[in-house]
Amino acid sequence: MFEVVEAILSSTLEYYPALVFAALGATLSERSGVTNVGIEGMMRTGAFCAAVASITMPTPLGVCVGMLAGAGMAAIHGALSIHWRADQVVSGMALNLVALAGGTYLLEALYGPNGTPSIQQLSRWHVPGLAEVPLLRAFSGHSALTWLALVLPVVFHGIIYHTPWGLRLRAVGEKPHAVATLGLSVPGLRWMAVLGGGMLAGLGGASLSTAVLDRFEQHTPSGLGYMALAATVFGRWTPLGALLAGLFFAAGSALRIGLASSAPGLMTIIPQGFLLALPYLLTLVLLAVQGRRTHAPAALGVPYQQESR
Amino acid sequence: MGERARAILPSVFSVFLALALCWVFIALTRDTQVASEAYLQMLRGGVGDWGAYLDGGRITLLTRPWGEAAIKAALLLLTGLSVAVAFKVGLFNIGAQGQMLLGALAAAVVGAQVQLPSALHVVAALLAAGVAGAFWALIAAWLKLVRGVHEVISTIMLNWVAVSLVDNWLVVGPLRAGAGTAVNITGTAEIQASAQLPRLLGEMSRLHLGFPLALAVALVLWVWLARLRTGFETRAVGLGPEAARAAGIPVTRRTAEAMGLAGALAGLAGAVLVLGTEMRYPGTLGAPYGFDGIAISLIGNNHPLGVTLSAVFFGILRAGGTRMQLLGVHKSYPELIQGLALLFVAGRQVWLALLAARRRPPPAPAEPQPAPETAAPPAQRPEVPRV
Numbered sequence: 001m002f003e004v005v006e007a008i009l010s011s012t013l014e015y016y017p018a019l020v021f022a023a024l025g026a027t028l029s030e031r032s033g034v035t036n037v038g039i040e041g042m043m044r045t046g047a048f049c050a051a052v053a054s055i056t057m058p059t060p061l062g063v064c065v066g067m068l069a070g071a072g073m074a075a076i077h078g079a080l081s082i083h084w085r086a087d088q089v090v091s092g093m094a095l096n097l098v099a100l101a102g103g104t105y106l107l108e109a110l111y112g113p114n115g116t117p118s119i120q121q122l123s124r125w126h127v128p129g130l131a132e133v134p135l136l137r138a139f140s141g142h143s144a145l146t147w148l149a150l151v152l153p154v155v156f157h158g159i160i161y162h163t164p165w166g167l168r169l170r171a172v173g174e175k176p177h178a179v180a181t182l183g184l185s186v187p188g189l190r191w192m193a194v195l196g197g198g199m200l201a202g203l204g205g206a207s208l209s210t211a212v213l214d215r216f217e218q219h220t221p222s223g224l225g226y227m228a229l230a231a232t233v234f235g236r237w238t239p240l241g242a243l244l245a246g247l248f249f250a251a252g253s254a255l256r257i258g259l260a261s262s263a264p265g266l267m268t269i270i271p272q273g274f275l276l277a278l279p280y281l282l283t284l285v286l287l288a289v290q291g292r293r294t295h296a297p298a299a300l301g302v303p304y305q306q307e308s309r
Numbered sequence: 310m311g312e313r314a315r316a317i318l319p320s321v322f323s324v325f326l327a328l329a330l331c332w333v334f335i336a337l338t339r340d341t342q343v344a345s346e347a348y349l350q351m352l353r354g355g356v357g358d359w360g361a362y363l364d365g366g367r368i369t370l371l372t373r374p375w376g377e378a379a380i381k382a383a384l385l386l387l388t389g390l391s392v393a394v395a396f397k398v399g400l401f402n403i404g405a406q407g408q409m410l411l412g413a414l415a416a417a418v419v420g421a422q423v424q425l426p427s428a429l430h431v432v433a434a435l436l437a438a439g440v441a442g443a444f445w446a447l448i449a450a451w452l453k454l455v456r457g458v459h460e461v462i463s464t465i466m467l468n469w470v471a472v473s474l475v476d477n478w479l480v481v482g483p484l485r486a487g488a489g490t491a492v493n494i495t496g497t498a499e500i501q502a503s504a505q506l507p508r509l510l511g512e513m514s515r516l517h518l519g520f521p522l523a524l525a526v527a528l529v530l531w532v533w534l535a536r537l538r539t540g541f542e543t544r545a546v547g548l549g550p551e552a553a554r555a556a557g558i559p560v561t562r563r564t565a566e567a568m569g570l571a572g573a574l575a576g577l578a579g580a581v582l583v584l585g586t587e588m589r590y591p592g593t594l595g596a597p598y599g600f601d602g603i604a605i606s607l608i609g610n611n612h613p614l615g616v617t618l619s620a621v622f623f624g625i626l627r628a629g630g631t632r633m634q635l636l637g638v639h640k641s642y643p644e645l646i647q648g649l650a651l652l653f654v655a656g657r658q659v660w661l662a663l664l665a666a667r668r669r670p671p672p673a674p675a676e677p678q679p680a681p682e683t684a685a686p687p688a689q690r691p692e693v694p695r696v
Contacts, residue, residue, distance in 0.1 A: 037403075037461065076652070084658040089401050089461060091655040093603055097648030100597075104641045109338055226465045233462050273478025280469040287463070288456045296459075 002134050008251070008258030009138035014212055016250035017149035018043070018204040018221075022228035023235065023242035024153060025200030029074075031160065031237055032193030033173040033299040037092030038077050039201045040225025041099030046070040046202025048103050051209040051216035052110075054119040063122070063145075063206040070202015071195050073099065078194040082187050085303035096225075107218065115217040122211045143211040145203075149246075156239035169193060173297030176304045186304050204228065230283050236295050252279025316610050319660035323653035324608065324622070327646045334645075335638055347638045354629030369513050374628060376514030380586055382624025383523040387578035388602025389620050390527055393611040395446075395460075395571040397534065398564045399547040400453070404464025405575040406599025407471035408445045412438035412576025414475050416583045417590035418484065420500030427503040431518075434504050435580050442576020443569040445471065450568035454561050460568075468599070476593050486589070495592035506585040519581035524617065526574065531613035543567050575599065601644075604651040623647055 022039050029036040050066025057065075073095055080086040111117065122143040130140040160166035168189055172179045176186045208224070209216045227249050234248075235241025256275040328348075335344035353359075355378045357371035388405045395402035416438040425433055449467055452458040486498040506518040534540040545553040546563045554560045578598060583590055605623060609615030623643065630643035653660075 080652075080655050084656055086655045086658060090607055090651070093403075093600075094648065094652035094655045097600065097604055098645070098652055101641050101645035101648045105639045105645055108639050108641075223469065226469075230462050230466060233459065271478040271482055273473045273476070273482070276477050277470045277473035280466045280473070284452070284458075284463060284466050284470070287458045287466075288452055 004258060006135055006138045008254045009135070010141075011254035011257045012247065012251045013138065013142050013146050015253060016246050017145045017207045017211070018224055019228050019231055019250055020149040020153060020243055020246035021145075021204035021207060022201045022225055023231040023246050024156060024239055025070075025197035025204065026229055026232040027197075027235070027237055027239060027242045028156070028169075028200065029194050029197030030232060030300055031169055031173045031297055032190045033176060033297055033302065033304070034078075034081055034190055034194050035088040035092065035301040036074075036077065036194070036197055036201075037089050037229065038073065038095035039092075039197075039228055040221055040223070041092075041095035041097075042070040042073045042198050042201035043205030043208070043221040043225045043228075044096075044099040044103050045073045046205030047209040047220045048107070048116075048205075048216045049202075050206035051116045051119060054210060055117060059120050059122050059210050062119070063203065063210055066206030066209070067199045067202040070200070070205065071198040074194050074198020074201070077198070078191050081303065082190050082194065085305065088301050088303070104218065107216065113218065115215045116209075118214045119210065121214045143207075145207045145211050149207075150243070153239040153243035160239060170297075173299055176299050180306060186306075190304070201225070201228075227279075230280075230287075233296075234283055234286060234290075236290075237297060249279050249283075252282065315661060316612070317615070318664060319657045320608050320610055320615065320619070320650075320654055322660055323656075324619075324646075324650045326653050327649035330649055331642055331646050335642070339638070343636055343638065347633045347636050347642075350632040350635060351626060351629035351643070354632030355625030355627075356629075372510050372514035372516070376510065376516035377628035377631075378621075378625045379516050379520035380624075381627040382621045383519040383581050383585070384578050384598050385601055385605045385624055385627070386523040386527060386617060386620035387574050387581060388598050389605030389609060389616040390523075390530055390602075390613065391442075391571045391574035391578070391599075392602045392606035393609070393613065393616050394530065394567055394574065396606065396611045397543050397547045398567040399550065400450075400460050400564065400568055400571075402446070402449075402464060402568070402571045402575075403461055403603065404446060404449055404467050404599070405571070405578075405602045406594075406597060407464070407468035408442040408572040408575035409579040409582075409599055410468075410471045410475050410594060411445045411579070412442040413579030413583045413594060414479065414484075414497075414590050415441035415576065416504075416580035417497045417500060420504035420584060421498040421589070424501075425503065430501070430503040431506060431584065434500070434584055435577060438576040438580030438583075439573035440576070442572040442574070442579065444572070446568050446572025446575070447565065450565045453568075454564060475590075480590055480592065484590070496587075497590040499589045500584065504584055505588065506581065515586065517585040519585040522577075523581065523620075526577070527613045527617045534613065539563070539566075575602070578602075601647065604647050608647075608650050608654050 022043055025042070026036050026039050046066035046069050049069035050062045053065035054062030077091050077095055080091040081088040107113070107115065122145065124141045124143055125147070127140045131137050160169060168179060168184060172186055172189045179189065180186050204224075205221055208220055213220070228246070231242055231245035231249055235243070235245035255278070256272065259275065332344050332348060335347055354374055357374045358366070359371070362368070362370040388409060391405045391408065392402050416434045419434040419437040420430070423430065423433060445467060449460050449463045452463045453460045480497060484497045486496060508515065508517045509521075510516050534544060542553070542558045543563050543566070545556065545558055546560050550560050579594075582594070582598075605619050606616055609617070609619035626643040626646060630640050633642060634640050
């Protein structure tokens with residue numbers, strides 16, 4: 001029994017950083033009023049670039065390259081949606097498609113269809129003492145990103161709710177014109193949020209290719225970006241909500257992996273498809289229950305025009 | 310610039326820019342000759358090898374590629390129309406993939422399990438697919454209209470639910486061909502001959518009824534949106550739900566109808582895939598057709614005729630893309646072209662600004678972005694046109 005719970009817990013801790021970083025990125029961007037459907041594409045770019053960079057440089061530096069790549073994709077999104085007032089969902093979907101096709105092409109052109117060569121994984125932290133305790137030993141042997149993903153949402157909570165910049169960020173997503181009246185730059189604030197969000201999404205992708213795996217593969221984010229998007233909504237556009245929602249979704253995926261590895265008998269009774277569908281079904285049910293009480297930023301998805309009122 | 314030119318030109322330029330950019334990519338990774346040859350192969354694979362045919366080749370040199378392009382175009386067109394119809398009421402249907410999956414499954418089940426005379430059987434399978442797709446889309450519509458869940462999130466979730474339940478359970482479990490026996494085939498049982506979409510050119514090509522069917526659907530949608538009252542009301546809801554409600558249009562009802570119709574169209578795409586080419590529900594659908602639909606719809610400016618043009622164009626590229634592999638150029642290039650074209654279409658305002666800047670008497674900068682304190686006095690600085 002302990003082994004099953006341990007396997008599920010360990011698998012959850014393996015996957016949740018990617019979801020939490022990406023959901024945090026989406027939260028940041030959407031709090032400023034810019035819808036970010038392109039998270040999946042930014043994750044994919046980040047994962048790819050981090051893996052490629054890590055071939056020639058130390059892996060932590062590679063992760064930074066992945067973050068910059070995510071920000072690069074976010075810059076395209078920012079240019080289109082902030083500067084040129086494009087439809088934000090369209091721009092985001094376009095990024096996803098470009099990242100999907102472009103990533104597939106580059107991967108096969110440079111390394112062949114089986115993925116990049118394997119790289120040095122981020123070093124895993126073995127917490128002394130913890131490895132002997134049953135159940136708690138699941139917390140040992142993860143990369144630093146696992147711990148960062150626990151801390152970062154708290155830091156962002158502090159920034160968003162307890163600093164002047166956070167107040168401006170929240171205001172720009174609710175009433176951009178009021179922010180402009182104060183002499184602050186609406187595009188400037190949004191640019192910061194979108195680029196920061198892209199970096200976080202890139203970090204989420206990089207965590208997949210450098211901590212969970214040791215390479216970039218064809219299917220690396222495989223929809224985790226879209227899941228992170230749901231986690232953002234489910235977490236009500238708050239950093240701590242993103243953390244909890246990310247943990248919840250990761251646990252949902254881990255349930256299947258854990259059960260398959262430790263209780264194969266059960267898998268013959270419950271079809272695997274049910275377990276796979278469970279996190280998504282639960283999300284739908286919970287969103288339906290949450291209903292209209294969701295607190296989407298009022299100006300979300302509305303391109304800002306100084307003279308529109 | 311006329312209204313129509315404003316609608317069409319950005320898409321056309323975007324497609325050409327994407328084509329040019331991808332040519333440069335191939336030229337950079339290989340060389341210019343390979344790049345040109347690859348594009349030529351892509352064209353030959355899509356519209357036929359005219360050179361070889363005129364040299365005394367057989368007609369199949371033309372009909373085979375046509376068939377392949379038409380098969381691809383039919384799927385792109387139906388999913389594209391699905392996304393476009395939802396757009397008309399202001400909904401973003403990211404769920405075409407899931408709706409198509411359920412439609413394909415319904416068509417495969419009806420095609421294999423039901424006994425009917427030929428023409429009826431095809432119609433029954435198509436209907437079942439449409440209903441299944443509509444059902445899946447209406448869940449998202451209900452969540453949106455009654456519970457206020459944003460359709461982008463709900464349709465993404467529904468996609469995953471559909472993939473999990475169908476690909477990872479039904480198709481490998483209860484509905485697997487020879488379920489309960491030791492036979493190990495991926496996918497469902499093969500559909501009966503009476504449920505197959507008839508081939509139009511016999512053995513000369515894989516071209517089947519799906520393509521003319523998709524074209525007819527596009528035509529009907531165009532007439533409906535442009536000429537009929539309910540079509541007009543649907544568009545009115547998309548342009549401004551508040552104004553539409555004030556004008557006495559049943560906004561909720563029109564929204565639900567449009568979303569159901571979007572799902573039915575995506576479901577139909579699934580049926581065309583199963584009844585026309587796959588002849589069973591395969592292990593997985595293989596390609597993200599639903600996401601292609603988003604690109605096709607947006608490049609076609611969400612207009613039924615624009616979507617048709619864009620679907621046929623990218624159908625040709627897709628069919629020809631497989632032939633680029635002969636040169637060692639990756640087969641995903643057509644998808645990259647499609648993705649880049651969508652990205653450039655998203656920058657519609659950039660194109661419009663460029664086009665407008667060209668028509669101003671004084672030569673405006675290429676990026677008409679008001680620079681702070683240039684030599685020109687502020688009054689004469691070219692303004693970014695507000696559209």
